[in-house]
Each structure stands twice: as C-alpha cells, then as structure tokens.
Amino acid sequence: MTQTTAHEREQLDHDRAPLVMIQPAPYNAEAPDSALDVDITPTDQHYVRSNFALPEHDGAVVVDGAVDRELRLDIDEIRALPAVDRAVTLECAGNGRLRQTPLPTGEPWGFNAVSTARWTGARLADVLAQAAPADDAVEVWFHGADHGPYQQFEELSFVRALPISVALDPAADVLLAYDMNGEPLNLDHGAPLRLIVPHWYGVASVKWLTRVHVSTTRLQHEFQTGHYMYEWADRPHEPVTLMRVRARITDPEPAAVIPRGTVTVRGKAWTGTGPVTAVDVAFTGEGEWHPAQLDPPQDASQWQNWSVRWEATAPGRHTIRARATDAAGNVQPDVPPWNRIGYGNNAVEVMYVDVV
C-alpha cells in the first residue's frame, strides 16, 4: 500500500470531496447527480472504483510474454508516442445494482457509477506493434499495481485480459492513458498510467498499469473468470464485456415537485454497441412511448444527450420512463434477467414527478 504523504492525503481528500462515498477502503464512490448534467465529467466528480488500497507504482510499464521484443517504457517514453485524445464514457458493471431484486452481493452502487472524461494516451496497438506479438497470441493481460487481501484470498493482484483482436485493433483506440481532462492522472484514477478501453465496462480499464503481457492462453483469474461474470440462474455464465445500452433521466430530478406547464425532460444515453439510435420516453404509467430528440455522439465512445418536451398540464403524480435502443438493436429491458453479483442491470428506469 502506498505510504501517502501528508500532501498526497490532502490532495486525495480534496479530489474526493464532491463524490458520494460508497466505501472508504478500498475507496469507492459515485458521481454526484450534478455530474450527469454536463458532457465531460470534472475529474473530482468522476466515479471511482477500486478493489484494493492505493498502490505504489514506479512509473514504468513492461510489455512481455509472447512478443519478439520485450519493452520497458517509462512514462516519458509513453508520452513521446503519438497521442490520442478521446472522450470516453466509463460505467461500472455494478451500476444500478441497488435496483436489482433480490439484492445481489457486491458494492451497493446506485445509478451514478458512470462518468465521461477526456483521456489522453498512447494507442495500445502502437505499443504492441513495437513489441511484435506472436501469431498465436490470443489475449493480452493487463496487470495493475494494486494488490492485497480480497474476500477468500489472502493476497491477490489485479489482472484483466482483452482478446488479442481488440488489443491490436488501432480503431478500437485502447489507450495507455496518462492524462485525464488535460491533467496527469490522479491517484484514484490510476496514476501514472492506466488502460482505457472504450465501450467496455470500466473493469477493463486497468488502473496503475505495470505490465502488458501477451499470452497464448486465456487468463484464469479472480477478476476475469471469478468476479465480473454474469452468473445466470438458467444458462452458462458469461463474462462482463461491453456496456449494455442505458438511458438515464437527469432532469427533472426524481420525486421533483414541478409546476404545471411545458417541461423539457433530458438525459444521457450510452451503450457499448453504439451509437445509441433512439431514446423513447413514456409518461404516466400506461402511456405510449414518444421518441426523444437524440443528439449524435460527439465522440463515438461518449454518452449522448437526449431531450423531449412534455406538456405537464395535469396536476398529480406522473411516472416518466426512458428507454434507449442502440445500433446493434439492443433495447433496454423492463427487467433484465437476474445474475448473482448484479452486473449490467440496465433495466428501464422508472421515476416520478409530482405536478402541482
């Protein structure tokens, strides 16, 4: 565990102040509601997911395994590579867990374990090209510096794998990221270097990255085949991969008391198989679905804004539901099938307002 200095501690407390803490150690926190009102989440409002205490990191990353040339790159060498800048919506696979019933095990995330930052880094594909992976490589394993006791394990470290096809695809824009919103990464977000995997649930974006290991076998590891698996009741388990399509309603607030009149209902929508192609909104229980105005994505890996005008002329309680559909034809379900650890709960959100 990092021996944080007084200065680092002060900086951490400052960085964490706007967040809604879920767990102090390891530190996990949701974004505040207001963070969903803007397109780029300020760094100190970006949700934080950690599995272990803050680790030490020597500032370098090793590329090894089934490669022709092993590499050891320090942060300056990575910064010297062509830089890519992407706005990426990251969502914790456990986002929405609190609304899955029965309540699954795991951190009690509400709906704000989702944020969008601007990440700058070198392309993983460019780094791997230098190392020249073997033709029979099937995966790349990403090791974080974070480690420690974890549930039944006395000692575990964080490792996740990506298929070689994703890792080598320049268009996938998997980044070795060193800047977040134009500043060097802070401790909570993986300083000095983390992976950013657009379109995938956040678990793929390994923080405190120390090792990129090209492998000819598939990873068997707690964070790859133990946790972060959809444990369905009635069919084979499946790994958590791409973000499921979801729309959030950001305005009005749930249970808001609003005066009669024309209301603009707004929100965000995102998916790992995008872009989002439609958001439909329904009012007052049995109401029909109305298409919302949906903005195209500013960045293909960034959430999209939607809005719809609603004539709230009838006083009383009205329910509002928003349902997103994406380019792959995925539609948010009313009730996704239950899975034991409560991942990927992208059920249509139901909220209400009281019109007076």
Added chain:
Amino acid sequence: MTQTTAHEREQLDHDRAPLVMIQPAPYNAEAPDSALDVDITPTDQHYVRSNFALPEHDGAVVVDGAVDRELRLDIDEIRALPAVDRAVTLECAGNGRLRQTPLPTGEPWGFNAVSTARWTGARLADVLAQAAPADDAVEVWFHGADHGPYQQFEELSFVRALPISVALDPAADVLLAYDMNGEPLNLDHGAPLRLIVPHWYGVASVKWLTRVHVSTTRLQHEFQTGHYMYEWADRPHEPVTLMRVRARITDPEPAAVIPRGTVTVRGKAWTGTGPVTAVDVAFTGEGEWHPAQLDPPQDASQWQNWSVRWEATAPGRHTIRARATDAAGNVQPDVPPWNRIGYGNNAVEVMYVDVV
C-alpha cells in the same frame, strides 16, 4: 357530484394540505413520510383513495335484498347502536405499485398508501341481525354513493361484496363507521358513513355507504371481478382480499447520511393474516438476517412497531432490508410474482444509508 359549498371547499383544502397528492380528480393522495412515525395517523395525514368525484349522500343506509326485514337507518339510528372502537390499518392494494417492474397500469402509488385511524361505528353483524338474512345468502354487497364515468364505462357506481361469513361474524368487527379519530368522518373519508373491514385491503372499506344488499348470488362488477383482481401471467386470476404481510422502515430515512455509531432502525409492520410474528433486518447487501424487537399489536387490526439496534461503525454505503413474517406463515418475498394492475406488491423493501 357534490356541489361543494365555499365552506366545504375550504375544509377540503385544509384537510388535504399535509398529503402528497397523486391525482386531483378523483382525489388520491399518499400519507407524508412523517405519518408513519406515529401509531394513529392524524386524519389529515391519512391516505385517500377515490375512484369518483365526491358524491352526495342523504345520510341514510338501506339494508335490503335477501332479508326478512328491510331496514332504512339514518345516521342517528346507527349512532344509537352499540358502538365499537377499533384502530385499523388500511392499505391500498396498489401500495408499492411504483416499485413493481415492468411498471403496471394504475395510480402511481409509492409506499405511503397506508395509514391507521381509530374508527368508531356499529357492527355490521348487529345491523344484519336486525334484518335477518336468508339462509341461502352468499354475499353482502356494499354500495357507495360515488359514481361517474370510469375508463371504458360511461357511468359506473362503486359496489363491493364481502362473503356472508365475514359479514355475519361479530368477531370480524366489520363496522358501519361514522367517526374517525373521534370526529365525524370528513368528505374524503366517506362522510357520513363508510364500511371499515379490518385486515382487508382498503378497497373493501366502501366509503359513502348507502346500501347493504344481502345477495344469494355472487357480485359480477367492475370493482369486484374487473379491477382489484390479481391478473397473474401463468395462473387463474384471484380477487384482492386480505392485506399481504409487509414491513416498512421508517427510520432512518432512505439515502440518509448518518454519523457513525449506534443507530436504532425502526419501522412498522402489518398483515391481514396476523399478527406479525417476526421482523428480520439485514444490513449491507449479503448480510445475515437479524431478528428485530417486535411489539405486540395494540389492536389486532393495527400495525406493529419494530426496532433493532445497529452498530454502524463502518463508514460507507450500507443497505438495510426488513422482512416481516406473520402468524399464517406468510413471509415477504424478494420479488412477488408480477400482476398486470400491480396489486399487493409486498416485496422486501431495500433502502440504503451513507454512514460518514
């Protein structure tokens, strides 16, 4: 529809001010959260359920049908009968509808369509004894004065039936009630006379009662066999009758931010097949169930208080769940089977608090 006088209108507005309106006309409103902190709900905080506009009522009730002696009793004659005083928890069958998924049709009740008032009235069994029902009577039909257009019906009036066995049972304490919390009924609660059926969902407690009709056949009517039916997906429909067992958590409030330390978690529990025999509480997701201290009912038809001490020593987000069990062995389910109109959703409530 009643032509309300300016004075009546003023009184209505006064009576309704503390409530959370769901629908203005017909008037439907939930109790405020604070109403669940006390044993007897003040009249102006008691939830209101109406299907039609406020009706006119001439102050008398007719007892007819399969009886030896037809009766017409005015309110003074009913007040002259032996008076029974009962604290009765009434709950709308649609309470909790907003948390059923997919969202069913019907009024969007949250969780506060439940209240407990002290009702005073004559026993239905005493009145029926005067009328002498026929031996082949199977039901008693209760007509309210309220009527009007209703969904696909141009004109409908409110009628509900009880089995003759319930109606004739003096121990059931079905009341022709004229006082609520020691005062004559107000307009919203059925003035001048309503039925009170302990243990049953509120729909059975017909307001603005005008006619008690003893019948040798079973009622086929929108409010008996149309609405207020559990429309299950995979088995025959069933009528809504007795209240299902449920515990509510009243303290702390949902999403409360509370300081570390010992917390007393409190709530109410009730059932139509009582008394409630156990309330168990679980903390923090995967937590075990702990038995709460459960007070015996003060009145057999009244909600019960429960509480449990919780050492909230770990900062962070903690889920709290409370689950009631009753004398008939009914236990709150995590997910009750879905029904189309969303009745009887007594799912275990899941809330969270953030301990700092």
